[in-house]
Amino acid sequence: MKAFAIFGRIPNYWRWLRMLSSLRHFEQSEIAQRRLEIIQFYEQFGEAATQQAFGADRKVISRWRQRLTRSQGQLQALIPRSTRPHRVRRSAIPPEIIEFIRALREKYPRMGKDKIKLFLDRFCHAHGFHCLSVSTIGNVIKKHRLFFYRSGRLYHDPGSAWAQKNARKIKRFRVRKSPTPQAYGYVLSDTVERIVDGIKYYFYNGIDAKMKFALTLMYPRLNSQNNQDFYQRFKRVYPWEIHIWQTDNGKENLGDFESALEKDHVPHVFSYPHCPKINAFIERYNRTIQEEFIDNHLELLTDPKLFAAELADYLIFYNSQRPHQSLNMLSPLDDLVQKGLMSQMSLTSTLATQYSVVGKRLQRQFSSICLLSFPNTRLRAL
Structure with missing residues (x-):
């Protein structure tokens, strides 16, 4: 003015x-x-x-x-005027399909459009809808803002100078690059830490580099005893024989854990410090388990039984239902069945969903293993 x-x-x-x-x-x-x-x-x-x-x-x-x-x-x-028509074509996607995608993204926030399409095609065939393309599914996610994942966080580097300053100098067999195994049995493991209300929670993760079969268990402490327990439980549900085990240079990968590997005559190899690309398979699984499950269930950590039950359900989904791009959009167990390495009869029908079926034995093993991995003891506060 x-x-x-x-x-x-x-x-x-x-x-x-x-x-x-x-x-x-x-x-x-x-x-x-x-x-x-x-x-x-x-x-x-x-x-x-x-x-x-x-x-x-x-x-x-x-x-x-x-x-x-x-x-x-x-x-x-x-100046050229806009050539956009006054009346544009409106989307004719049924609301049932949108709600199906929303429910799937809410349960698995990091599931991409390629994997969603496999589940959506089965849903559309069952309800008489036309199947959507991958790009259309991506447009639906963007238009309706179906983003439910939480913001990322920094990851602890067990190979840093701070973590290694008190480590003993031990001659170790190291690998120079990320493994490309031609057979099953090459397992990589790592840990992920979360702090909730001043309490530390450690998630021990393991995955087969070729099969993509994976397991995650929660423990209250980071030590070789818990890592040995994780190794024993991994063997119980792993559908193959372990031929080699690769880890980083953390303290939890020595002591009792290394003794257990030597007892079973399983070679133990290490990656070089500050070289996460060597552990590419387990690092990618660490991100997947955090984005698709851990970060969305932190509020359940105060109830170990409920958290273990939810974790068991996710592990069953990951290994028997979730599509993997490296397996031509098949789950690890479906890939074994398709290759004739596992009988379909071993997957007894118990969770009859619109996606697939999961075996009683598999569900019982995952549930018991996830629950027993976290003892009913008072957690150590920071």
């Missing part, structure tokens, strides 16, 4: 102000400047020369000149 009080007495103040605004927008548009150049060339040399030089006929130039006339000479009128 103060500026208007000073300049408002200038004759045609608003007209000059609109002209300056028009010039500013005109200078930002190369197309508008090109059109003005064509108009000036047309007025000087005529239609034939303009047609030959720029390929613009008289009708097009007349429309541009009319726009200038109607806008009282404002060059902003030469």
Whole structure:
């Protein structure tokens, strides 16, 4: 208002102000400047020369000149207008499909559109809907904002100088690059830490590099005794024979754990410090288990039994139902069945869902293992 009080007495103040605004927008548009150049060339040399030089006929130039006339000479009128139709096509996706995608994303927030399509196709066939493409599923997720995952967090680096300052110098057999096994039995393991209400929770993770069969168990402490217990429980549910075990250089990977490997004649190899790419398979699984389960169930950590039950359900889903891109969108157990390495009869029908079935034996083993891994003792507070 103060500026208007000073300049408002200038004759045609608003007209000059609109002209300056028009010039500013005109200078930002190369197309508008090109059109003005064509108009000036047309007025000087005529239609034939303009047609030959720029390929613009008289009708097009007349429309541009009319726009200038109607806008009282404002060059902003030469800026191309939006060609978006007034009435656009509306999406005809049934609300049942949207709710199905929403429910799946709420339960598994990090599941991508490629994996969702496999479940959605079965749902559409069962309910008589047309199947959606992968890109359409992605558009539905973006349009309806079906993003339920929590923000990421920093990860502890067990190979850092702080973690290694008191470590003993031990000669270890190390691998120089990420493994590419041609057979099953190459297992990698690692741990993930979470702190909730001043209490530390450690998640021991293990995965087969080729089969993609994985297990996660929660423990109250990070030590070799718990890692040995994790190894024994991994053997109970692992559907193959372990040939080699790869870890990082953490203290939990020595002591009782290494003795258990030596007793079973399982070679123990280590990665180089500060080289997470060597542990690419387990690092990727660490991210998956955190984004798809742990970070979405932190409130259940105060109830170990309930958390163990939910963890068992997720592990069953991960190993017997969840599609894996490296397995041609099959689950680890489905891949074994398809290759004839596991009988379909071993997967007894118990959880008859619209996706697949899971065996009684598998469900019982995962539930008992997840529950027994976390003792009913008072947790050590920080």
